[in-house]
Amino acid sequence: MINTKSALEAASDASKSAKQETKSPYVFLFVVLVFAAIATWIIPAGSFDREMRDGISFVISGSLHPVAQNGALPLEVFTAIATGLQKSAPIIFLILFTGGALAVLERTGAIHQALNGIANSTRLNDFLIVAMFGLIFGALGTTGVVVNAVVAFVPIGLLVAKSLGLNPIFGVSLVYLTCASGFNVALTNPVTTGLTQRLAHLPLFSGFGLRGITSALFILACIVFLTLYVRACRKNGERRPEVSEVTGQGEKATARHWVILAFASLCLGAFIYGAMTLKWGEVEMTAMFVFMAMVAGMIGRLSASDIANSFLGGCSRIVSGALIVGMARAISIVLENGHILDPIVGFLADVLAPLHPAMAALGMYVSAALMHFAISSGSGESALLIPIYVPIGDMIGLTRQVVVHAVLFGEGIVNCINPTSGVLMGVLAVAGIPFGKWVKFVAPLIAVWMVICVVVLIVGVEIKWGPF
Incomplete structure (x- = not known):
């Protein structure tokens, strides 16, 4: 059996090392915050008139008018950070509790043992292994169950690749790339889709149908890509050993482990139903994660202290990703308090207005992708861009659902080739894979994903993807 503890420790050390080598997104956001404060003294202040429709505030096109200048003072730069954290509290706690609940699931061993069973099987051919990992990790990624913790599962992929006589790139792809194929178009991930939709005042997880099709296409494209890669490797002489000397027999997932996984799936399914029919939001989802962690821990025969400590440990591992939401929110607060956010929106809207709405959506998509190289946190980027893009979309005829997914798709495309991603x-x-070699390998799949995103956004514009 794979040594879970050593795998987790190695993944943690590697992740920390990678993060030390890359620039913190907090530094970038603070620099942007300072420039935003300076801009409040330079850009003429202005404000749009707004109207309420079904409880949602919409910008009235052409209503921009000058208001008194209100430049940000140095102290206000720092109070904006505190205010941003305060206003983002529901989302921040949701993100933290997501990490806590998933840490308890990890502590039960259910996920690792289920994957060990697949790794130890000698009855599965190449395609079935690719398909099973693709569907499992695609589902884990698209629901947000496994995101940053995917690093801990890489050793499993590497062992499976070795047992199949294949190279480490395939092993990494079997876990990381399949997980990314789901995560990049997340159906129910509260940290990406949920956060971005709530920033745009959309119902949580709305637009499920078209997003579900897109997610399925991403996962299918990844499975096909890896299947073709395996075939190419076989033609180049990489053969599967007759008897695996790597994975051994090991331990298999027990009935208890499968019950835990089934219960977690049931909780997520119940919340999706509640979000779509009962208008559940951050509060209900936060409560669901607490409930899921407690019951899953009890099924896994963890002590009360183990459940609590695992939950808090999971929260602590994701603190940096949660607090960045407040940091990014501080930028929009400074722009809003300085009355220059509306003039910036008006300028960008005038630039995009002559374009067909589909081209404007693609422009948002490309700009979000480029921005993601600087802000590796998807939640931080959404908190920065959505307050600007939503009113632009309102004025040029883009639905908020299209705007949200233009940002989400842009972030998702870059995730697999982003050198600033820890x-x-x-x-x-x-895995000991050079970054340049990885980019060359994954480039064809990224190109296919980009085409899928472009087509979906164009379709979204034409059908006025809503609810608004």
């Missing part, structure tokens, strides 16, 4: 660099460090 997760990606940690994964490559565990």
Whole structure:
């Protein structure tokens, strides 16, 4: 059986090392915050008139008018950070509790043992192994169950690749790339889709149908890509050993482990139903994660202290990703208090207005992708861009659902080739794969994903993807 503890420790060390080698997104956001404060003294202040429709505030096109200048003072730069954290509290706690609940699931061993069973099987051919990992990790990624913790599963992928007589790139892809294929178009991930939709005042996890099709296409494209890669490797002489000397028999997932996984899936399914029919939001989802952690821990026969400590440990591991939401929110607060956010929006809207709405959506998509190289945190980028892009979309005829997904798709495309991503660099460090070699390998799949995103955004514009 794979040594879970050593795998987790190696993944943690690699991730920390990668993060030390890359620039912190907090530094970038603070620099942007300072420039935003300076801009409040330079850009003429202005404000749009707004109207309420079904409880949602919309900008009235052409209503921009000058208001008194209100430049930000040095102290206000720092109070904006505190205010941003305060206003983002529901989302921040949701992100923290997501990490806590998933840490308890990890502590039960259910996920690792289930994957060990697949790794130890000698009855599965190449395609079935790729398909099973693709579906499992695609589902884990698209629901947000496994995101940053994917680094800990890389050793499993590497052992499976070795048992199949294949190279480490395939082993990494079997875990990381399949997980990314789901995560990059997350169906129910509260940290990406949930956060971005709530920033745009959309119902949580709305637009499920078209997003579900897109997520399925991403996962399918990844499975096909890896299947073709395996075939190419076989033609180049990489053969599967007759008897695996790597994985051994090991331990298998017990009935208790499968019950835990089934219960976690049931909780996520119940919340999706509640979000779509009962208008559940951050509060209900936060409560669901606490409930899921407690019951899963009890099923896994963890003590009360083990459940609490695992939950808090999971929260602590994701603090940096949660607090960045407040940091990014501080930028929009400074712009809003300085009355220059609306003039910036008006200028960008005038630039995009002559374009067809589909081209404007693609422009947002490309700009979000480029921005993600600087802000590796998807939640931080969403908190920065959505307050600017949503009113632009309102004025040029884009639905908020299209705007949200233009940002989400842009972030998702870059995740697998982003050198500022601690997760990606940690994964490559565990496997000893050079970054340049990885980019060359994954480029064809990224190109296919980009085409899928472009087509979906164009379709979204034409059908006025809503609810608004």
